[in-house]
Amino acid sequence: MTRVADRFEYWNVGSEAYERLLATKGALGASGLSEQLVELVFLRVSQINGCRFCIAMHSAAAQQAGASAEHIDGLAEWRGSRVFDAPERAALAWAETVTLVEDVQGAAAQKDRLLSHLTPQQLVDLTIAVGLMNALNRVAIFLGR
Numbered sequence: 001m002t003r004v005a006d007r008f009e010y011w012n013v014g015s016e017a018y019e020r021l022l023a024t025k026g027a028l029g030a031s032g033l034s035e036q037l038v039e040l041v042f043l044r045v046s047q048i049n050g051c052r053f054c055i056a057m058h059s060a061a062a063q064q065a066g067a068s069a070e071h072i073d074g075l076a077e078w079r080g081s082r083v084f085d086a087p088e089r090a091a092l093a094w095a096e097t098v099t100l101v102e103d104v105q106g107a108a109a110q111k112d113r114l115l116s117h118l119t120p121q122q123l124v125d126l127t128i129a130v131g132l133m134n135a136l137n138r139v140a141i142f143l144g145r
Contacts, residue, residue, distance in 0.1 A: 010143040018139070024132055031125035033118075035065040037088060040075060041095045041126065042133045047076055048099050049137040087117035091126060098130040 011018065028038055039062035046054035059072050074081040078092050090113045097107050114123050 008144065010139065021132060021135060021139075024128065025136075028125055028129050028132075031129075032122050033125060033129070036062065036067050037091055038126075038129055039065045040067060040071065040088065041091055041129055043072070044075055044078070044092055044095050045099050045130055045133040046137055048096065049134065049141070051137040051140050053140050054133070054137050090114045090117055094126060095130045098127060099134055 029035070031038075039058055043055065043058035043062050046058055062072055063069075068083070070081075070083045074083050075092075078084050078089065084092065090110070094107075094110050094114055097103055097110055111123065114126070118126065
């Protein structure tokens with residue numbers, strides 16, 4: 001039996017559920033959301049959850065998707081930065097709300113702000129992206145990445 005403290009290649013054990021999580025990530029490419037925005041959201045969620053592996057992976061992926069060093073380096077303090085535009089700010093606020101699940105009642109105003117930048121389908125896909133990254137962070141944290 002493998003203990004939680006033992007590291008093992010959970011991504012290679014043949015879990016259909018894990019493979020479907022990754023397939024969901026792949027489906028986000030058809031969402032109409034920019035790859036850069038999705039990677040910034042993935043990175044912010046990973047920062048909140050403290051998944052070091054995911055932070056490193058999504059920092060590199062955000063850079064490959066076109067995010068500037070200022071975007072990546074300033075992400076943890078995005079509210080005080082002038083680097084992020086209105087759609088990015090709305091998406092990052094949404095990512096934090098969905099991840100922290102603290103202000104469900106305040107989410108209605110955030111949804112309205114998001115819908116001024118995104119289509120309803122993109123809002124659903126963004127919410128799924130946030131939930132997906134939370135799930136993948138937890139898998140990586142607890143299975144030893």
